[in-house]
Amino acid sequence: MTAMSRVGSFRRRAAVSATASAVAALTLALACAGPAFAQGAVKSSHGDWQVRCDTPPGAKAEQCALIQNVTAEDRPNVGLSVIVLKTADKKQKILRVLAPLGVLLPSGLGLKIDQTDVGRTPFVRCLPNGCIAEVVMDDKLMDQMKTGTNATFIVFQTPEEGIGIPIALKGFSEGFDKLP
Numbered sequence: 398m399t400a401m402s403r404v405g406s407f408r409r410r411a412a413v414s415a416t417a418s419a420v421a422a423l424t425l426a427l428a429c430a431g432p433a434f435a436q437g438a439v440k441s442s443h444g445d446w447q448v449r450c451d452t453p454p455g456a457k458a459e460q461c462a463l464i465q466n467v468t469a470e471d472r473p474n475v476g477l478s479v480i481v482l483k484t485a486d487k488k489q490k491i492l493r494v495l496a497p498l499g500v501l502l503p504s505g506l507g508l509k510i511d512q513t514d515v516g517r518t519p520f521v522r523c524l525p526n527g528c529i530a531e532v533v534m535d536d537k538l539m540d541q542m543k544t545g546t547n548a549t550f551i552v553f554q555t556p557e558e559g560i561g562i563p564i565a566l567k568g569f570s571e572g573f574d575k576l577p
Contacts, residue, residue: 437462441575444568448575460485463572469562477550477562478527481534481542481569483576490534490573492542495527496520500552506530507551507559510541510566543570 437449440461450461462482469475478495494506505517515538520528534542542548548564 443572504553
């Protein structure tokens with residue numbers, strides 16, 4: 398079972414976790430900003446990744462996330478915001494992706510790292526500016542992201558048509574290590 402397919406067990410654990418609620422508030426605030434991402438101060442840049450921090454409403458402390466915004470090379474209207482963060486208790490790492498409206502929800506979000514198929518995860522909700530998929534990152538997925546060169550997130554507009562959107566992983570390891 399891949400990390401991308403284990404998202405169901407995450408949702409059950411997150412539903413009872415106050416920590417996850419605080420993280421969800423930060424990530425929702427970050428995701429709602431979309432590619433323009435006006436919220437949160439840039440604390441550092443690492444390759445194509447940025448560490449951004451903000452204090453969400455109701456949070457007691459500043460929370461930070463590692464973020465990259467990209468657009469498909471051949472489709473300028475198809476972009477992703479990739480957000481990686483640690484829960485407030487530092488026990489879990491969450492990968493959350495904001496995909497554009499119009500994606501085929503039942504097909505979920507696919508992920509390949511270099512040439513390795515990691516799997517798919519479902520979309521968990523849609524907002525006015527896009528749909529969110531998320532997964533708890535296990536050690537294997539974290540190692541793949543830290544040591545890989547490129548990740549390709551795959552969204553579907555029809556069951557037959559997957560659009561691969563490449564994400565550079567250069568700077569990911571350094572950026573993640575800088576997250577408080």
